[in-house]
Amino acid sequence: MNILKELFGTPDYVSRTDTSSDSPDPDPQDIWAFTDPDAREAFARERDLSKLEHDIRYEVMRGESWQEDELAFKRELRRLLREGAITDKGSYWFTSPFPTVYQAVRDGELTIGERNVTFQAGDDIVFQCRMTRDMNAASTGPVLIDRLQPTTKVQLCGDMGSAMKGM
Secondary structure: OEEEOOOOOOOOOOOOOOOOOOOOOOOOOOOOOOOOHHHHHHHHHHOOHHHHHHHHHHHHOOOOOOOHHHHHHHHHHHHHHHHOOEEEEEEEEOEOOOOEEEEEOOOEEEEEOOEEEEEOOOOEEEEOOHHHHHOOOOOOOOEEEEOOOEOOOOEOHHHOOOOOOOO
16 A cells, blocks of 8 residues: 655646665665655654654664665665656555655566565555565565555554554
8 A cells, every 4th residue: 555645736846755866875874765755744743753754763773773685675665767668656554654656657666685586667666674574484685566455544564463562
């Protein structure tokens, strides 16, 4: 599921993303590295940004830094954006850390460590957090590739049954 971004009622609105073709190397300590800027702004405006920050730090990141496979995924996004293989879908994932959803423009492949993950034109590509991966034995690592449907649901990882509850 993904949340379609608000257009803010202006014709000059440009969707922002958590990764761009010219993004710097990801910082393993940056808690916002996988948060769509529009999602972060919506939390600041409509909800509680400090609650989201706590959720990312202690549920999504589990009190640690981003793992190497997660950082490799972000570097692969950057490469695919530079090559024109993917584009911003104009939405973000419904679960914390609320990453940008990208859409494949053509068939391709992501390489994360020694694992290759293929996608087809029209597929949606989004970051998948550790908790979600831990709950799914068939997980392809920090990436989910699927054809996603819009939703209005918003969920913090701390609200999931397998949450660490900030421990």
